[in-house]
Amino acid sequence: MVEVIVSRLGLDSGSNSFVVILQEKGGDRILPIWIGRAEAESIAAHLDGVQRERPMTHDLVRSLVTALGGELRSVYITRVQDGTFFAEMHLERDGATLVVDSRPSDSIAIAVRFDAPIFAAEELLAEHEAPSGEADEGPPESESDSVSDLSASSLEAHLRGAEQLKRHLERLRPEDFGKFTL
Numbered sequence: 800m801v802e803v804i805v806s807r808l809g810l811d812s813g814s815n816s817f818v819v820i821l822q823e824k825g826g827d828r829i830l831p832i833w834i835g836r837a838e839a840e841s842i843a844a845h846l847d848g849v850q851r852e853r854p855m856t857h858d859l860v861r862s863l864v865t866a867l868g869g870e871l872r873s874v875y876i877t878r879v880q881d882g883t884f885f886a887e888m889h890l891e892r893d894g895a896t897l898v899v900d901s902r903p904s905d906s907i908a909i910a911v912r913f914d915a916p917i918f919a920a921e922e923l924l925a926e927h928e929a930p931s932g933e934a935d936e937g938p939p940e941s942e943s944d945s946v947s948d949l950s951a952s953s954l955e956a957h958l959r960g961a962e963q964l965k966r967h968l969e970r971l972r973p974e975d976f977g978k979f980t981l
Contacts, residue, residue, distance in 0.1 A: 800875060800918040803830060805907060808843050819907060821919060828924040832884055838904035845911050857908040868892050871913040874906040877920055
């Protein structure tokens with residue numbers, strides 16, 4: 800296992816999906832993982848220090864683990880199977896280690912709240928090595944061309960725009976489209 804850090808959070812314009820880019824700590828290799836909107840917002844908000852009036856789901860998980868006397872020690876991105884990534888959260892309570900199966904996106908969102916290390920299986924990183932000399936420029940061109948960086952504020956603006964478009968489309972009537980002729 801190789802320790803990784805959250806390097807970037809972005810939007811893949813090709814699939815209109817959110818991506819968290821994990822980068823080898825002190826190295827060049829990366830691991831992009833496509834994640835859901837809620838998890839992307841949660842990670843971005845925490846990394847940008849956005850304070851919420853009420854706890855969000857990942858904040859609640861942190862509070863529950865802590866209240867029950869536990870601590871998140873580490874997260875492991877263990878494998879990918881049929882295009883789905885798998886992760887484990889390693890918790891410690893009363894000297895015992897508990898391993899909890901989880902989605903990588905949730906594990907990462909919780910790990911950043913505990914400041915817990917994140918590890919990825921060596922073979923997952925090997926497939927996404929950055930070209931030499933371009934480590935500081937983000938992911939390889941095939942990914943960076945379609946992934947734009949997001950901060951919590953830009954992510955929220957993007958999501959607001961998407962919600963406005965969705966509401967507008969839901970209000971459209973068939974006659975709003977005009978008459979079609981063949």
